[in-house]
Amino acid sequence: MGIWEQAASLQETNVVILLTPVVIPISQDPTDISDPFEPFGRALAKRHRRIRHVPYTLRNGITLTHQEFIKRGHVIILCFAVSPDRPLRIDFADITFAVSDDKPCIIVICKDTIDTQNPESFPTIVQAAGYSPPALEAAAALIFGENLHPQAGSNFQQPRLWPVEQWNEARDLSRVLDLWTECVSIPFALHQQTLASLLRRPGYAKHYVVRDSSRGDILGFCATYLSYADREGERLIASVAFLFVQSANRQQGIGLSLHSHALRELKKTRGVVRLQLGSTFPRILYGPPLDIPLNDAWFRRRGWQLQGRIVHDLILTFAEWRCKEDTYPPTTPSYRPCTQADMDQVLELVEGFCFEQAKMGWFGQYMSLMNGPNVKDVVLGFADNAMVATALTYTPSCGSQISSNLPWAGQIGNDVGGVTCICVRSKMQELVVGGLLNACVETLYNQGMKRMFADGIGEEVDVFLKLGFRKWGQYREVWKDT
Numbered sequence: 001m002g003i004w005e006q007a008a009s010l011q012e013t014n015v016v017i018l019l020t021p022v023v024i025p026i027s028q029d030p031t032d033i034s035d036p037f038e039p040f041g042r043a044l045a046k047r048h049r050r051i052r053h054v055p056y057t058l059r060n061g062i063t064l065t066h067q068e069f070i071k072r073g074h075v076i077i078l079c080f081a082v083s084p085d086r087p088l089r090i091d092f093a094d095i096t097f098a099v100s101d102d103k104p105c106i107i108v109i110c111k112d113t114i115d116t117q118n119p120e121s122f123p124t125i126v127q128a129a130g131y132s133p134p135a136l137e138a139a140a141a142l143i144f145g146e147n148l149h150p151q152a153g154s155n156f157q158q159p160r161l162w163p164v165e166q167w168n169e170a171r172d173l174s175r176v177l178d179l180w181t182e183c184v185s186i187p188f189a190l191h192q193q194t195l196a197s198l199l200r201r202p203g204y205a206k207h208y209v210v211r212d213s214s215r216g217d218i219l220g221f222c223a224t225y226l227s228y229a230d231r232e233g234e235r236l237i238a239s240v241a242f243l244f245v246q247s248a249n250r251q252q253g254i255g256l257s258l259h260s261h262a263l264r265e266l267k268k269t270r271g272v273v274r275l276q277l278g279s280t281f282p283r284i285l286y287g288p289p290l291d292i293p294l295n296d297a298w299f300r301r302r303g304w305q306l307q308g309r310i311v312h313d314l315i316l317t318f319a320e321w322r323c324k325e326d327t328y329p330p331t332t333p334s335y336r337p338c339t340q341a342d343m344d345q346v347l348e349l350v351e352g353f354c355f356e357q358a359k360m361g362w363f364g365q366y367m368s369l370m371n372g373p374n375v376k377d378v379v380l381g382f383a384d385n386a387m388v389a390t391a392l393t394y395t396p397s398c399g400s401q402i403s404s405n406l407p408w409a410g411q412i413g414n415d416v417g418g419v420t421c422i423c424v425r426s427k428m429q430e431l432v433v434g435g436l437l438n439a440c441v442e443t444l445y446n447q448g449m450k451r452m453f454a455d456g457i458g459e460e461v462d463v464f465l466k467l468g469f470r471k472w473g474q475y476r477e478v479w480k481d482t
Contacts, residue, residue: 010048010074017073018044018053019066019096023081026132037079039133040108043140044077058086062095070096075104077143081131082111090297097301102260108139162254164261167207167221169200175218176209183244185291187473194407198282199223208262210254220245220254222262226269227280227361231351237360238266238482241279259302267482277304277478280361281405286311286456287475304478312461313408313473314454315416318445320468323438333432335439338378338390343370345387346378353423362421365392365402374400379439381424381432389424389432393417393443408473409453417444418453433463 010016020037041053054069056062062070070076078096082088088109097105106124110131126142128135167176176199177192190198199207204227210220222243229235240262245254266272277299278287287308288294296306338346343366350366353359369375369392377400381389394403395417396410402420403410409418419440424432444452453472457464465471 012049014048014074015050015052015072016044016048016075016077017069018051018077018079019062019070020053020055020079021081021086022055022057023086023131026130036131037136040079040131040136040140043137044143047140047144056092058089061089062092062099067095067099070099071101073100073103075106076100077106077108079108079110079131082109094297094300098303102256102263102302106143110135162210162219162252162257164208164210164257167199167209169196172209172218172221173199176221179218179221179244179246180242182247183292185289188285188289188408190407190411194411197404198284198407201225201282206262206265208258210257218246219249220258222258223279223284224262224266225279225282226266226272228364229273229360230354231347231363231367234271235273236269236271237274237276237280238269238272239276239279240266241282241284255298263302272482274360275480275482276360278475281365283406283455285475286313286473287478290474290476299478303480305480306476306478308477308479309458311475311477312457312464312471313475314457314461314464314469315412315472316441316452316454316464316467316469318441318450318452320470321438321441322466322468323434323441332383333388333435334382335435336380336382337376337443338380340371340375342378342380342387343375346380346390349387349390349425350421350423353425356426359421359423362423365405365421366390368401372400374398374402377402377443379436379443381436381439383428383431388428389422389436391422391436391440392420393440394420395444395447395449398447406453406455408455412453412472413451415448415450416453417447417449417451418455419444420455422454429460433460434467437464437467 018041020040023036025032025034025036035055041051045051052069052073054066056066076096078093080088093107106126108126108128110128112130126139128139173192173196177190177195180190180195199205205223205225207224208222209218211217212219223241225239225241227237227239229237243255243258266275278285299306347363347366350363354362366378369378377393377398379391379393380387392402394400394406396403396414406418406420409416419437422436441452454464454469
């Protein structure tokens, strides 16, 4: 159902919130104190009784008062009066879309000249030739579906809302792989078996598709996961791991339909404390890759904050390893593999580090090794006989959950091992990081590896680059709290 159809089929008790700018009357008469958008409110009220008209000023924008009205409404109409001295305020729209929680939102742009293109790609736009009463009457008629063909004075662009289904692996896997290959750059190419393993997480994953109704082809796909954030297992991270739409079918509402459905389902789960654009574990994409075009405005309107830090995946060729330990350290660190007897202390260190550094999902990766044969893959660092650092290593064939959650080392080559979830106690980084990584290099070298992959490296990236690592992938870290 299109949004104009939703407007036309509003329930009698539903409320439409009309947000309009405070502007100079068309008459230019200084004694005229009327609101030029009052005729718009009346035109809408002829079609639906419950209209709440709330003006806003250019100076103050969409305030907390406006946001409260938006939360109570069922359909939101945000008007702009655009002129050379009144630019289109995208930030006002961003706030409105973020607060609306995926309710139908209609942007009305009142401008003397009509644009045939929509550079901002708002989901629903009505363009009116100024804010004269006739132009606003035409816009009201258009919103309620009385004229779906653009005429002089108005231009309407509306993607439809699509039915969303849960994916079926047997039916959809090869087509999802084709869509993945179309949408990502070459370094992120995946084998079908690897993609199937990443998507097949019973109880922790739900994935959704939009299909072409006539042929059944997949037009869009969204992968979502849940993972534990702490030891107790009561706090969860919800991940929108990736959301892709066929290039030929974009700007038709497919992405919006998938996004709205996926977030609605994730928010039903008790204990979800954060939402991630990208995924923790399995880590398919840490966040939006820098080398893949992303419609920032589209995601901002859905409440995602895209100004997060840059996170790197790095790779080291052992021949280029440049570890230089301090000749006269205040204390001499030591390193060794973990044993089962160490695990309680390891988990205590990791839990404290994750709490201090907001490392979501790391604790679960260590916990998964408890009482298993791969506990030896944890490398420990000690100073003054106290455990001060841990790191997880893995190889493509080690058989641990870690390697199945982090696919890229194995995709690069069979001689590539990995290090992940590096935890170092506060104020000990300079003392032990180089030595800890050196111990990880030795651990993987002794298992026949020639290269080492390090994922999710943030502000400390320069330390890794000085040691011989090279950048492999770069992502934006994008979260929002629930």
